Amino acid sequence: MLDAAGLLRAYDEQLRTDAETPSAVSVTRHGPLRLVTFAGGRGFVTYRDLGGGNADETARLVREALRHYQADPAIDRVEWKTRGHDHAPGLHEALVGDGFIPEEPESIMLGETTSLLADVPLPDGVILRRVTDERDVRAMSAMQDEAFGDPMPNRMAEALLRRLALDDGMELWVAEVEGQIVSAGRLEPVPGTDFAGIWGGATLEAWRGRGIYRALTAARARSALACGKTLIHSDSTAYSRPILERAGLVAVSTTMPYVWRR
Numbered sequence: 017m018l019d020a021a022g023l024l025r026a027y028d029e030q031l032r033t034d035a036e037t038p039s040a041v042s043v044t045r046h047g048p049l050r051l052v053t054f055a056g057g058r059g060f061v062t063y064r065d066l067g068g069g070n071a072d073e074t075a076r077l078v079r080e081a082l083r084h085y086q087a088d089p090a091i092d093r094v095e096w097k098t099r100g101h102d103h104a105p106g107l108h109e110a111l112v113g114d115g116f117i118p119e120e121p122e123s124i125m126l127g128e129t130t131s132l133l134a135d136v137p138l139p140d141g142v143i144l145r146r147v148t149d150e151r152d153v154r155a156m157s158a159m160q161d162e163a164f165g166d167p168m169p170n171r172m173a174e175a176l177l178r179r180l181a182l183d184d185g186m187e188l189w190v191a192e193v194e195g196q197i198v199s200a201g202r203l204e205p206v207p208g209t210d211f212a213g214i215w216g217g218a219t220l221e222a223w224r225g226r227g228i229y230r231a232l233t234a235a236r237a238r239s240a241l242a243c244g245k246t247l248i249h250s251d252s253t254a255y256s257r258p259i260l261e262r263a264g265l266v267a268v269s270t271t272m273p274y275v276w277r278r
Contacts, residue, residue, distance in 0.1 A: 018247075023126040024101065024268040027249060030209040032064045038184050038207070044084065049077060051084050055178055056171065059085040059094035071106025078110040082276065092278045099124070100270035116274035122251040123267040129212070129248050131264030132237035136230045138191075142198070144235050147188050153177055156190050156200045163218035172216075176202075185243075189236055191219075191228045198223040203236040210247045212240035217256050230259055 018026065034043060037052045037060065044051040048067040052060040061081050066074060078096075085091045096111055098104065100121075112118070138144070147156060157173035179186050185207065191199035199219035205212040214236050219229050237248060251271050252260055261267065 017128065020126075020266050020268050023247070023266060024124075026210065026247060027124065027126055027268070028064065031206065031211060031249065032062065035206045035209055036062055038204075039179055039182065046080060046084065047077060049081055051081055053088070053091065054175075056175060057090050057092045059091045061094065061096040065102060066104050066107070068103065069105075071109070074104060074106045075110040075113070078107070078114050078116075082114050085276075086278075094276045096274045096276075098272050098274065100272070101268075111274040114276070116276045119273045119275060120253070121270050121272040122253055123257045124269045124271050125248075125250045125252045125257065125260045125265040126268050127248055127260075127263075127265035129237050129241045129246050132234055132248060132260075133241070134230065134234050134263065136227050136234055138228065138231050139193075139226050141193050142228060142231075143192050144232060145190060145192065146239075147190055148180060150177060152190070152197075153180070153188060155197050156188060159197045159220060160200055160216060160218040163220055187236070187239060189232055189239075191223075191232050193223075199228045199232055201229075201232055201236060203239055205240060205243045205245050210245060211249050212236075212243065212245035212247075214240075214248060214250045217250075224255075229256065230263065233259070233263065 039054065040052045041055055042053045048063045048065060050062050054060060085094045096116055098107060147153060153176050154173045157176060160172065185205045187203040189201055190197045201217040202215050203212055204215060214233060217229055240248065248265065250260060257267065
């Protein structure tokens with residue numbers, strides 16, 4: 017059994033690579049940075065570490081990364097993914113100074129897949145199932161947009177449909193009541209690693225607090241284990257973190273996106 021330090025070490029070594037961005041259209045290496053482009057005009061900056069530089073070197077990397085995306089008129093949004101345990105002098109100041117806006121921090125949750133395999137009773141009438149067809153994917157995404165208050169509805173549906181067409185291992189799971197999707201999330205087994213990610217967990221407000229999200233998490237964990245994935249990772253909001261902590265995952269660090277929009 018891995019302790020928190022061992023889990024974080026596995027996360028840094030196995031996930032902070034190209035395994036982090038399996039659906040990328042392109043990846044450009046720039047020093048320690050990986051400058052990723054996704055379909056739909058989205059840029060994404062990530063890295064294993066910043067190479068131990070000082071604040072001036074960090075500021076230079078930020079400027080050069082932004083210049084890379086500004087040169088592509090198809091890119092209208094760039095996310096720079098930070099981690100709280102990194103040594104990154106001057107990063108906040110450099111990002112804000114170049115027009116990046118910090119969003120809400122999330123907890124990096126890690127743990128063994130078996131810790132999530134609880135047998136959770138569901139409320140009467142609730143069923144869990146995996147979805148693949150377009151109608152279900154669009155209904156799932158609309159529910160998540162409502163739950164998250166997403167100001168850009170339908171964007172995620174298009175991205176998920178593209179991912180399903182790639183057949184890259186991603187799984188979409190929903191909880192449904194009389195044909196209405198009330199909770200959903202996806203599972204992303206990471207090739208070449210011990211990890212699977214659980215992402216996008218959302219439940220409509222009227223259905224929260226009934227064990228549905230916990231049951232949906234257990235269903236995804238069972239599927240992950242069937243794929244040979246012994247470790248789980250998730251970036252969790254304040255809503256999902258307590259559920260995952262009760263299930264046995266550990267908050268090992270934080271992550272906060274900084275977003276630039278053209």
